[in-house]
Amino acid sequence: MEKLENVFNKKSSAVSLQNVTKIFRQPDTGKEFVAVNHIDLEIADGEMVTLLGPSGCGKTTTLRMISGFEYPTEGHIFIGKRDVAKVPPDKRGISMVFQSYALFPHLNIWENIAYGLKVAKLPRNEVIRRTTDVISLMHLSGMERRFPNQLSGGQQQRVALARAVVIEPAVLLFDEPLSNLDAKLRESMRDELRALQKRLGITSLYVTHDQSEAMAISDRVVIMKDGNIEQVGSPAQIYEQPYNRFVANFIGKANFIDGTLRGVEGDAALVEAGGVRFGVPHPGKMLDVTPQGDCCLAVRPESIKLSATEGALAGTVKRATYYGTRVEYEVDVAGDAIHAETYTPQTAQRFAPGDQVYLSLDADCVRVLR
Numbered sequence: 001m002e003k004l005e006n007v008f009n010k011k012s013s014a015v016s017l018q019n020v021t022k023i024f025r026q027p028d029t030g031k032e033f034v035a036v037n038h039i040d041l042e043i044a045d046g047e048m049v050t051l052l053g054p055s056g057c058g059k060t061t062t063l064r065m066i067s068g069f070e071y072p073t074e075g076h077i078f079i080g081k082r083d084v085a086k087v088p089p090d091k092r093g094i095s096m097v098f099q100s101y102a103l104f105p106h107l108n109i110w111e112n113i114a115y116g117l118k119v120a121k122l123p124r125n126e127v128i129r130r131t132t133d134v135i136s137l138m139h140l141s142g143m144e145r146r147f148p149n150q151l152s153g154g155q156q157q158r159v160a161l162a163r164a165v166v167i168e169p170a171v172l173l174f175d176e177p178l179s180n181l182d183a184k185l186r187e188s189m190r191d192e193l194r195a196l197q198k199r200l201g202i203t204s205l206y207v208t209h210d211q212s213e214a215m216a217i218s219d220r221v222v223i224m225k226d227g228n229i230e231q232v233g234s235p236a237q238i239y240e241q242p243y244n245r246f247v248a249n250f251i252g253k254a255n256f257i258d259g260t261l262r263g264v265e266g267d268a269a270l271v272e273a274g275g276v277r278f279g280v281p282h283p284g285k286m287l288d289v290t291p292q293g294d295c296c297l298a299v300r301p302e303s304i305k306l307s308a309t310e311g312a313l314a315g316t317v318k319r320a321t322y323y324g325t326r327v328e329y330e331v332d333v334a335g336d337a338i339h340a341e342t343y344t345p346q347t348a349q350r351f352a353p354g355d356q357v358y359l360s361l362d363a364d365c366v367r368v369l370r
Contacts (some may be wrong), residue, residue, distance in 0.1 A: 020075035311358025
């Protein structure tokens with residue numbers, strides 16, 4: 001199996017999108033719709049990058065342009081040093097794993113996996129060697145003569161991944177590959193997929209609508225909205241340092257508190273909210289925020305502490321939901337619903353609906369947004 005890994009390390013290629021645009025013309029009205037709007041993106045050799053965003057944001061169209069199933073209206077797509085923007089899919093050196101698995105029902109597992117090698121007319125001994133290696137890699141040994149309908153969903157996904165990997169592509173693309181699995185199996189397969197990608201070192205682009213999935217498997221996450229890239233960064237950067245309200249609201253949960261920016265001292269912002277003035281040591285980008293003007297404070301629920309006696313803001317508990325590992329609270333603060341989370345509830349003070357509480361914000365975790 002070391003031989004297969006060495007092959008992938010040599011074949012991995014960087015992907016570069018330069019000013020890529022896709023415009024569709026609506027057949028009924030003739031109007032043009034911009035699905036992807038002049039985006040630039042660099043994916044390094046061996047990196048796993050996830051495109052994440054709501055339906056219609058352009059993530060799947062971007063994936064299809066890299067795969068060759070759609071051609072860009074404008075721009076360049078490089079795999080390595082080759083511009084493949086107008087190259088047919090089978091000439092790009094890529095493989096794609098689909099949401100539906102797309103296995104051939106009339107072929108057994110061995111035949112499904114070996115199919116691409118046979119189409120490429122490789123020597124028989126090469127087909128046997130590579131298919132055997134990948135079957136072992138995917139823990140499918142002993143299932144070679146079964147048919148897809150005799151496998152579980154997780155096993156079928158392994159076959160689909162094996163079929164994509166066996167042709168030794170330069171780039172591996174994933175189109176929501178785990179969405180048909182139940183929650184527990186999806187989590188298990190997610191971890192397996194990430195471990196395999198890191199082991200092989202193959203450049204990968206992943207599309208999903210599942211935020212936790214994107215956070216768990218990615219080296220970097222690309223947040224898209226209306227055909228534009230809103231932010232690119234590691235999962236920690238995206239969660240902890242969102243550029244704007246959309247990113248903060250899309251990844252995880254966030255409270256947005258109206259405030260006033262009173263000034264900037266070094267890297268810290270001086271803000272006022274609810275009649276309380278305090279410093280924000282790591283305010284974030286503060287895009288389009290003018291000193292001495294209105295601003296928005298983004299605070300994650302886990303960064304808010306509740307107390308019965310002291311805190312910066314006063315409120316009333318409207319809802320308390322117990323989840324075992326945590327309690328989620330909704331607190332009314334001057335008419336605004338603020339969400340807070342308390343972990344290890346066995347040892348933390350608990351509150352019930354109707355209780356008067358005080359909220360303290362962890363200034364290190366507050367971000368000042370436009």
